[in-house]
Amino acid sequence: MSRLYNFSAGPSILPESVLKKAGAEIMDYKGSGMSVMEMSHRSKVYDAIITRTRDLFRSVLSVPDDYEILFLQGGATLQFAMIPMNLLSRNGKADYVITGNFSNNAYKEALLFGKEISVAATGKDVNFAKIPSQDELKLDADADYVHICENNTVFGTKWKYIPDTGNVPIVSDMSSCILSEPIDISRYGIIYAGAQKNIAPAGLTLVIIRKDLAREPLPGTPTMLNFRKMIEKESMYNTPPCWSIYVAMLVLEWIEELGGLSVMRERNREKAAILYDYLDSTDFYRTPVAREDRSLMNVVFSTGDEETDARFVKESAENNMSNLKGHRSVGGMRASIYNAMPKEGVEHLVDFMKRFAGGR
Numbered sequence: 001m002s003r004l005y006n007f008s009a010g011p012s013i014l015p016e017s018v019l020k021k022a023g024a025e026i027m028d029y030k031g032s033g034m035s036v037m038e039m040s041h042r043s044k045v046y047d048a049i050i051t052r053t054r055d056l057f058r059s060v061l062s063v064p065d066d067y068e069i070l071f072l073q074g075g076a077t078l079q080f081a082m083i084p085m086n087l088l089s090r091n092g093k094a095d096y097v098i099t100g101n102f103s104n105n106a107y108k109e110a111l112l113f114g115k116e117i118s119v120a121a122t123g124k125d126v127n128f129a130k131i132p133s134q135d136e137l138k139l140d141a142d143a144d145y146v147h148i149c150e151n152n153t154v155f156g157t158k159w160k161y162i163p164d165t166g167n168v169p170i171v172s173d174m175s176s177c178i179l180s181e182p183i184d185i186s187r188y189g190i191i192y193a194g195a196q197k198n199i200a201p202a203g204l205t206l207v208i209i210r211k212d213l214a215r216e217p218l219p220g221t222p223t224m225l226n227f228r229k230m231i232e233k234e235s236m237y238n239t240p241p242c243w244s245i246y247v248a249m250l251v252l253e254w255i256e257e258l259g260g261l262s263v264m265r266e267r268n269r270e271k272a273a274i275l276y277d278y279l280d281s282t283d284f285y286r287t288p289v290a291r292e293d294r295s296l297m298n299v300v301f302s303t304g305d306e307e308t309d310a311r312f313v314k315e316s317a318e319n320n321m322s323n324l325k326g327h328r329s330v331g332g333m334r335a336s337i338y339n340a341m342p343k344e345g346v347e348h349l350v351d352f353m354k355r356f357a358g359g360r
């Protein structure tokens, strides 16, 4: 068996110990005589899994009591619609900060439902290489919410401050940074994330919602997209993504064993520094991202020459690495170094980058 260093932006690398545990339990989960994939979501055995996963999210992420934890489907993308459908029923207004493609998609989706959906700031003129400062945000005190994308998977930027939005709740897409560091959840109204980066395989969408925001949705909102209903049914209105929830439990146990999110943040800082320090030390590679806004999860770089970038990607694949090609809208390279990427993987990449630059 040989495993590559997988730098995919998502679905992404999972911790090896988690894969081994899921493998060991695949035929017979804890004496149940069946795989988690095969069991009823209403069974006692599965109830213990989903309850433990919820409890682990609450303790690992320090989720306050006035927030609910939901396990939904449809990816982060369905939240782009579910959020306006549930939150715009008060004033019909929301502010969106556009820091990349996903926040732009979220904004476009909200336009389907709201009367006044505004752009609070956009980084389009600088090709999303930086996060707007507090002074640059044009916020409406009557908005039902302000939407941000915490970590921009494609452009490699990350919010390093939580904007001051007064009494307007912040809704944050944390798909590509959730569980990478501690979060002060009380500063947010809703946090959501597709699972397929730091949580579990695709299929699960985590939503953490302040209880008072689960209000009466817009008329015509389908039951499956009604936060209140999902809370009332404890994410079991229909069949939940059972397998993904189970793997999330194993991932959360792994994080707990390592020492929790403070330890995870230190590991992630250390890994990212290996890559950024090297990028800063050479003029062969460049990164467009403003230094103060650099993501710890998605590191974007290039050689400045398309052909050389393509050769880099090809040769990296011949050197035990995969998925280093940048997103089609940015080009160049992108190394996604989520929680499960070991430090050795980043060192292996930097060694290769040095050899590649040396042989130019």
Ligand SMILES: Cc1ncc(COP(=O)(O)O)c(C=O)c1O
Binding pocket: 009, 010, 074, 075, 076, 077, 078, 102, 149, 151, 152, 153, 154, 173, 174, 175, 176, 194, 195
């Ligand atoms: C920040 C961010 N938001 C949203 C999405 C879309 O997520 P999904 O594919 O789960 O709908 C992604 C996917 O990569 C993402 O990185």
